Each structure stands twice: as structure tokens, then as C-alpha cells.
Amino acid sequence: MTKSADPDAIFRQRLDQVAADTEALIDHLLAPTPAEGECLRPTRILEAMRYASLGGGKRFRPFLVVEAGALFRVPRAQALMTAVALECVHCYSLVHDDLPAMDDDALRRGRPTAHKAFDEATAILAGDGLLTFAFDVVARPETHPDPAVKNELVIALARASGLGGMVGGQMLDLAAEGRFATGGLPRLDEHEIATLQAMKTGALLRFACVAGAIQGKASAAERAALDRYGTALGQAFQIADDLLDLEGDPATVGKETGKDAAAHKATLVSLYGPDKARARLKELVGDAERALASFGPAADILKIAAHFVAERQA
Amino acid sequence: MTKSADPDAIFRQRLDQVAADTEALIDHLLAPTPAEGECLRPTRILEAMRYASLGGGKRFRPFLVVEAGALFRVPRAQALMTAVALECVHCYSLVHDDLPAMDDDALRRGRPTAHKAFDEATAILAGDGLLTFAFDVVARPETHPDPAVKNELVIALARASGLGGMVGGQMLDLAAEGRFATGGLPRLDEHEIATLQAMKTGALLRFACVAGAIQGKASAAERAALDRYGTALGQAFQIADDLLDLEGDPATVGKETGKDAAAHKATLVSLYGPDKARARLKELVGDAERALASFGPAADILKIAAHFVAERQA
Numbered sequence: 188m189t190k191s192a193d194p195d196a197i198f199r200q201r202l203d204q205v206a207a208d209t210e211a212l213i214d215h216l217l218a219p220t221p222a223e224g225e226c227l228r229p230t231r232i233l234e235a236m237r238y239a240s241l242g243g244g245k246r247f248r249p250f251l252v253v254e255a256g257a258l259f260r261v262p263r264a265q266a267l268m269t270a271v272a273l274e275c276v277h278c279y280s281l282v283h284d285d286l287p288a289m290d291d292d293a294l295r296r297g298r299p300t301a302h303k304a305f306d307e308a309t310a311i312l313a314g315d316g317l318l319t320f321a322f323d324v325v326a327r328p329e330t331h332p333d334p335a336v337k338n339e340l341v342i343a344l345a346r347a348s349g350l351g352g353m354v355g356g357q358m359l360d361l362a363a364e365g366r367f368a369t370g371g372l373p374r375l376d377e378h379e380i381a382t383l384q385a386m387k388t389g390a391l392l393r394f395a396c397v398a399g400a401i402q403g404k405a406s407a408a409e410r411a412a413l414d415r416y417g418t419a420l421g422q423a424f425q426i427a428d429d430l431l432d433l434e435g436d437p438a439t440v441g442k443e444t445g446k447d448a449a450a451h452k453a454t455l456v457s458l459y460g461p462d463k464a465r466a467r468l469k470e471l472v473g474d475a476e477r478a479l480a481s482f483g484p485a486a487d488i489l490k491i492a493a494h495f496v497a498e499r500q501a
Numbered sequence: 502m503t504k505s506a507d508p509d510a511i512f513r514q515r516l517d518q519v520a521a522d523t524e525a526l527i528d529h530l531l532a533p534t535p536a537e538g539e540c541l542r543p544t545r546i547l548e549a550m551r552y553a554s555l556g557g558g559k560r561f562r563p564f565l566v567v568e569a570g571a572l573f574r575v576p577r578a579q580a581l582m583t584a585v586a587l588e589c590v591h592c593y594s595l596v597h598d599d600l601p602a603m604d605d606d607a608l609r610r611g612r613p614t615a616h617k618a619f620d621e622a623t624a625i626l627a628g629d630g631l632l633t634f635a636f637d638v639v640a641r642p643e644t645h646p647d648p649a650v651k652n653e654l655v656i657a658l659a660r661a662s663g664l665g666g667m668v669g670g671q672m673l674d675l676a677a678e679g680r681f682a683t684g685g686l687p688r689l690d691e692h693e694i695a696t697l698q699a700m701k702t703g704a705l706l707r708f709a710c711v712a713g714a715i716q717g718k719a720s721a722a723e724r725a726a727l728d729r730y731g732t733a734l735g736q737a738f739q740i741a742d743d744l745l746d747l748e749g750d751p752a753t754v755g756k757e758t759g760k761d762a763a764a765h766k767a768t769l770v771s772l773y774g775p776d777k778a779r780a781r782l783k784e785l786v787g788d789a790e791r792a793l794a795s796f797g798p799a800a801d802i803l804k805i806a807a808h809f810v811a812e813r814q815a
Contacts, residue, residue, distance in 0.1 A: 224657060225665025226700045231681065232664050232672040283629060288621035307602035308680065311625065312672050315597060315632065316664040322636040323659035326652045334648035338640045341655055343538060345637035350546050350630040351539020358546040358626050366622065367545065386540045 198491040205253050205270070206246035208263075212271050213240050216324060235305050235313035236320070240278040243296035247496075248273050251395035251420075254488050255413055259403020265331055269340060269398050272325040276348050277391060279317035282310050284357060290446070294437070318348070331402055339401050347394035356387025364450045375453045381422070384455070388428070389421030396420065396489075415478035416489065423471040424496050426464050429456040431500070439500055468497045512805040519567050519584070520560035522577075526585050527554050530638060549619050549627035550634070554592040557610035561810075562587050565709035565734075568802050569727055573717020582644040583654060583712050586635040590662050591705060593631035596624050598671060604760070608751070632662070645716055653715050661708035670701025678764045689767045695736070698769070702742070703735030710734065710803075729792035730803065737785040738810050740778050743770040745814070753814055782811045 217237050221227050249270030256266035285292040285300040286307065292300050302310035324330070325340050346352055360383055361367070363375055375383065396417030400410040433456055435444045447454050456464040475493035479486035531551050535541050563584030570580035599606040599614040600621065606614050616624035638644070639654050660666055674697055675681070677689055689697065710731030714724040747770055749758045761768050770778040789807035793800035 221665045222660060224660035225663075225669075226696060226704070227669070228665050229669045229672050229676075231676065232669050236664060279629075283625055286622075286625065288625060306681070308600075308675055309672070311597055311600065311602060312668050312675075315593075315628070316668045318629065318632055319659050319663035319668060322655055323663060326655040326659070334652045337655075338648045338651050341636055341640040341651075345633050345640070346536060346538035349539075349633035349637060350550060351535045351542050354626050354630045354633060355539075355541070355543045355546050358543045358623070361622055361626075362543075362545065367620070382540060390540070 194487065194491050198488060198495060201254065201488060202245065202247070202250050202492075202495075205250040205267075206244075208253075208267055209246045209249040209270055209274055210241060212267050213237075213274065216271065217241075217320075222323070231305075231309060232312055232316055235301060235309045236316050238304055239282045239301045239310075239313050240275060240317060243298065244274075244278075246270075246274065247492075248277055248391060248395040251392065251417075251489070251492065252398050254492070255396045255399030256402055257399070258413075258482055258485055258489075259399055259405045259409070261399055261402045265329065265402060266399065268324055268327065268330040269402060270395075272321040272330075272340075272344065273391065273395055273398065275317045275321040275324065276344065276353075279314040279321075280348075280353055280357070280391075282314040282317070286310060289357075289361070321348075333404075336402060336404065340398060343394055343397065343401060347390040352386055352390035353388075356383055356385070356390065359383040360387050360452075364452050377455070377458060380453055380455055380458065384425040385418070385421065388425050389418065392421040392424055393417035409481075412478050412481060416475050416493075419471045419474035419478060420493055420496055423468055423475065423493060426455055426468050426471070427497055427499055429454040430461060430464060430468075433457075433461065435500070472497045508801065508805050512802060512809060515568065515802060516559065516561070516564050516806075516809075519564040519581075520558075522567075522581055523560045523563040523584055523588055524555060526581050527551075527588065530585065531555075531634075536637070545619075545623060546626055546630055549615060549623045550630050552618055553596045553615045553624075553627050554589060554631060557612065558588075558592075560584075560588065561806075562591055562705060562709040565706065565731075565803075565806065566712050568806070569710045569713030570716050571713070572727075572796055572799055572803075573713055573719045573723070575713055575716045579643065579645055579716060580713065582638055582641065583716060584709075586639040586644075586654075586658065587705065587709055587712065589631045589635040589638065590658065590667075593628040593635075594662075594667055594671070594705075596628040596631070600624060603671075603675070635662075647718075650716060650718065654712060657708055657711065657715060661704040666700055666704035667702075670697055670699070670704065673697040674701050674766075678766050691769070691772060694767055694769055694772065698739040699732070699735065702739050703732065706735040706738055707731035723795075726792050726795060730789050730807075733785045733788035733792060734807055734810055737782055737789065737807060740769055740782050740785070741811055741813055743768040744775060744778060744782075747771075747775065749814070786811050 219228055252270040252273060253266045281295060282301045284290050285295055286302055293303055301313055322341060325344060326337050331337050363383060393414060396413045397410060400413045432444050432447045437444050472493045476490045479489055533542055566584040566587060567580045595609060596615045598604050599609055600616055607617055615627055636655060639658060640651050645651050707728060710727045711724060714727045746758050746761045751758050786807045790804045793803055
């Protein structure tokens with residue numbers, strides 16, 4: 188068996204390739220030259236947006252967009268446009284979540300957070316700029332020839348990202364930290380934690396998986412399968428993240444750890460304990476794999492991705 | 502002459518009608534019930550988004566969208582969707598601009614700013630939520646039957662709002678206050694001030710005027726005319742705003758005044774002096790009127806709007 192036939196090696200290679208392509212496309216799109224309809228791109232905002240979106244990250248969401256799209260023969264260049272739009276949303280959310288008024292983080296991907304590298308005002312604006320830019324990118328001709336498909340992507344991305352998705356999830360998360368409570372920490376039950384996480388981190392991961400089906404004009408059944416996969420993957424991702432926060436080494440993880448415990452924040456890991464959490468993680472990987480059964484070996488790479496999510500150390 | 506034949510009264514009536522319709526539509530769209538694809542809409546984020554977008558404002562941008570759209574027979578209900586999307590962007594920008602790290606304002610439209618009424622984290626998220634929601638709204642079926650038109654609206658709105666438009670303008674504005682300078686206040690010349698303002702406030706006003714042409718599938722010449730009108734209107738709006746900041750009464754204006762002078766910020770008013778600024782304002786109103794000449798009396802309401810912008814006291 189050659190090295191390239193090793194599934195994990197193939198996965199790594201494809202993940203790295205998407206990361207490189209994503210990096211190159213963001214670099215290309217976030218150039219100093221203004222697009223049609225823009226006045227000019229001021230240096231400082233451009234630099235801050237580039238700082239927040241380039242030079243780091245596994246680009247796991249872009250990977251999902253590209254590989255789920257490949258199931259439906261979405262041309263890679265088109266899938267990468269959607270992938271970049273999604274990554275812009277993800278990166279903006281990190282910038283805003285790191286702000287002093289939010290999670291107050293100094294370190295992200297092993298580098299100073301945007302408001303440390305620049306300043307708070309610039310970080311707020313860079314986040315706003317990245318979120319706005321995401322919708323510019325997704326609606327462009329290069330993303331898809333059919334405007335109806337792009338409309339669907341805009342709405343799906345907005346709902347995954349907005350008050351009923353990621354932004355709403357971050358709001359619930361701050362509430363779960365007791366930020367707005369008058370009588371101490373609210374006690375979330377399992378269902379409430381799951382909802383919070385399905386919104387805060389799950390919604391974008393689900394979008395990543397479903398976007399390929401939208402772009403590939405997949406059948407309703409195929410789209411539902413990708414949605415089930417994305418849902419299981421999102422839950423697995425969050426449990427793995429919470430385990431890393433509990434047990435990980437900041438140097439490896441690339442950001443501060445132990446924050447949930449310090450904030451006495453309820454997570455599924457704090458509720459289940461690490462052992463039951465790991466068992467649940469295994470179940471979810473199985474769910475993710477089963478959701479893709481009808482696609483056969485074409486979906487192997489996405490199945491490996493589910494394992495990667497559950498076992499990642501960073 | 503009956504009261505209803507007085508042009509100013511007609512303008513006021515139509516402005517108020519658009520304001521009422523905009524208010525009602527935002528109220529309807531920002532309801533607790535989640536849209537398809539959303540998990541749930543957490544109470545606190547919904548309340549903050551409603552606080553920031555309802556119950557205030559002249560709704561001048563929505564008025565422009567509706568009245569420019571009427572020139573091209575855009576159904577009012579469709580124009581109002583675009584108007585609401587634009588107003589969400591405008592309201593988000595006010596919430597973020599008012600933040601302590603940005604302009605640090607306590608008062609907006611005579612009420613506490615969002616971060617005072619709620620808290621900073623909630624205000625940041627409410628702004629993010631409104632910006633995201635704008636793109637959800639503009640891409641919906643109710644906005645236009647033709648997906649290609651909605652795509653064009655998405656891109657135009659994103660570019661007017663983003664790094665090459667409003668967000669970039671706010672970045673330049675902070676720089677003009679000497680926020681990032683090491684050697685004192687940068688001295689902007691007339692062209693640089695005009696560019697800053699064309700981005701910070703001009704871009705959204707231009708979008709408001711051009712959106713009607715996009716929605717109405719107007720000819721290139723018609724669209725260019727609305728663009729010229731919107732450009733002149735935006736410049737007039739900003740000079741009037743700077744005059745109000747210099748000479749206005751906070752109780753009438755509904756926000757703190759005297760901030761430009763306190764920050765030693767260069768504006769066209771500080772450069773020209775109030776008298777030359779008022780003369781320039783008059784010229785711009787003339788430019789705005791002339792841009793609409795080919796539309797005849799159908800565009801009278803937009804011509805009156807240009808006078809309103811120049812002469813407003815709040």
C-alpha cells in the first residue's frame with residue numbers, strides 16, 4: 188500500500204489543498220483594487236480584514252463546501268467561491284467573539300487577536316467588512332451561473348449566520364455564562380445546551396455541507412442527507428472543542444483553554460463528563476457516516492472528515 | 502390651494518407613509534417566529550435588534566428606495582423589502598458606530614444608544630444580526646420575482662456597505678480623527694474629505710436611489726441619472742449633517758452635537774466655513790434636481806427631497 192492510498196493521508200492532502208486554494212482566493216479577492224461599485228479600499232481596513240482571514244486556520248468549513256460540492260459535480264472554482272464566503276463569515280465571527288466586550292481573548296491561532304494586533308474599533312469594522320464581503324462574494328457570477336442558486340445560497344448563509352443561527356447562538360452563549368442573569372448562572376439542560384451549540388457552531392458547519400447540495404442542484408433527499416451529516420458533524424465538532432478546552436494544551440490548540448471551566452459554563456462535556464462525552468462523540472461519527480451511506484465510496488472523504496473532527500487535537 | 506396640493510406637505514405625507522410602512526414591515530419580519538432554516542430567535546438578540554431598528558428615524562433611505570422605485574413602476578411592497586434591508590444596514594451601522602470603541606455615543610434619536618440600553622456585547626451582536634438580516638431580506642421572493650435582480654441588489658448593497666463603501670468610510674473617519682496617527686491629526690484635503698464622506702454616508706444613499714433602478718430594470722441611462730442624483734444628495738446630506746453638528750441643538754437633532762469641532766475633525770464645513778458650505782449645499786440641490794430632469798414631474802417628489810435634505814434641522 189503506497190502512502191497516497193492511506194485514507195488519512197488522502198484526507199490531509201485534500202484538506203491542505205483546499206486550505207491553500209482558499210488562502211489564494213481570499214488573497215486574490217481582498218486585493219487593494221476596488222471592485223466595481225466601490226470607491227476605494229482603505230489600507231487599514233483591508234489590512235485588518237486580511238489579517239483576520241489569511242494565514243491561519245485549517246479551513247475545515249471550506250473543505251466541507253468543496254468536498255460536499257464534489258459529490259454533486261460542482262466545479263471546484265465555484266465551490267471555492269462559496270467556501271471563501273463562508274470562511275469570511277467564520278473569520279468575522281472570531282474577530283467579534285474575541286473582542287473585550289465579548290470573550291476577551293488575546294490569542295487566536297497562535298497569533299494576537301485582531302483587536303490586539305490593531306485596535307478595537309478596527310477589529311469591529313474588519314469583522315463588519317468580512318461579513319459584508321461574504322455576501323458580495325457569494326452573489327458573484329463566478330459562484331454560479333444560475334442566479335436562483337445564488338439567491339438560495341445568500342438566504343441559507345444569512346440564516347445560518349444570523350439571529351436564528353450563529354449570532355443568536357453567541358447571544359445564548361453569553362447568557363449561559365451568566366452575563367445577563369441577576370440570580371447567578373442559569374442552569375441549562377441538555378436540550379438547551381444542544382440548541383445553543385447547534386446555533387453557535389453547528390449552523391455554519393451545516394451550511395458548509397448543504398451549500399454543496401444547493402450549488403449542485405441536488406435532490407431534496409440528497410440535500411437532507413447532507414443536512415443530517417452536517418448536523419451530526421456539528422455536534423461532534425462542538426463536543427471535541429469542549430473536550431479540547433477542558434483537556435487541551437494551549438500551545439497545541441492555538442488559543443487559551445480552560446475557559447469554560449473558569450466561566451463555570453455548561454457544556455455537554457461538563458454535563459456528561461469526559462468519558463460519556465467521548466462515547467457520544469463516537470455515536471455522532473457513526474451518525475455522520477450513516478447519513479452518507481447512499482453516496483457510496485464517493486463520500487469516503489467526508490466520512491474520514493467526521494473522524495478527523497472527533498479526534499482532532501487542535 | 503388645498504393643503505394636499507402643497508409640495509412640502511405631499512413630501513411630508515409620503516415620507517411619513519414610507520416611515521410607517523417600513524416600521525410595520527420591520528416589525529413583521531423581526532418577529533419571534535423563526536424563518537425556515539433558523540433554529541430559534543433568542544429573546545435578547547431579537548429585542549436588541551428591534552430596539553435598534555424600530556421606533557425612530559425619519560426613514561429617509563427607505564423613502565428614497567420607494568420613490569425612486571416608483572419612477573420605474575416597482576411595486577411598493579417589493580420596494581419596501583429592499584428599503585427594509587437597507588434600513589437594517591443603516592441601523593446596524595449606527596449601533597456599531599455608537600460603541601465605546603468607536604464614536605462612544607450615549608444618545609441616538611433621543612434615546613439611549615443600544616450598548617447603553619443593553620450592553621456592549623449585545624449591541625455588537627445586534628449590529629451583526631441586523632447586517633446579516635439585510636441580506637436575508639433582500640434575497641427573498643417578496644423582494645423581486647427575478648433572482649438576477651436580487652443578485653444585483655445583493656452585490657450593490659454589499660459594496661455600498663462594505664470595505665469599499667460605508668465600512669471603509671468609517672475607517673477613514675476614525676483615521677481623520679487622528680485615532681491611528683503618530684504625529685497628530687492628519688490634514689485631509691478637500692478631495693480626501695469628499696471621498697471619506699462619499700463612502701461613509703454617500704454610498705448607502707446612492708444605493709437607495711439606484712436600487713429602484715435595479716429593481717425596475719431601468720435602462721443604463723436612467724440608472725446613471727439616479728446615480729448622479731444620489732451622489733449629489735449624499736454630498737448635500739453630509740454637509741447638512743456637518744452644519745447641524747456645528748450649529749444644531751442636541752434636543753432637536755436627537756444626538757450629541759459639537760463632536761466634530763471637539764475632535765478637531767476636518768469636514769467640508771470646517772474647511773469652507775458655514776457660509777461657503779451653505780452655498781455649496783445650494784449647488785448640490787441644483788445638481789440633484791438637474792439629474793432628474795428627464796423624468797419630468799414624476800420625479801418632483803425626489804427633487805423636493807433634495808431640498809429637504811439641505812434644509813433639515815434634525
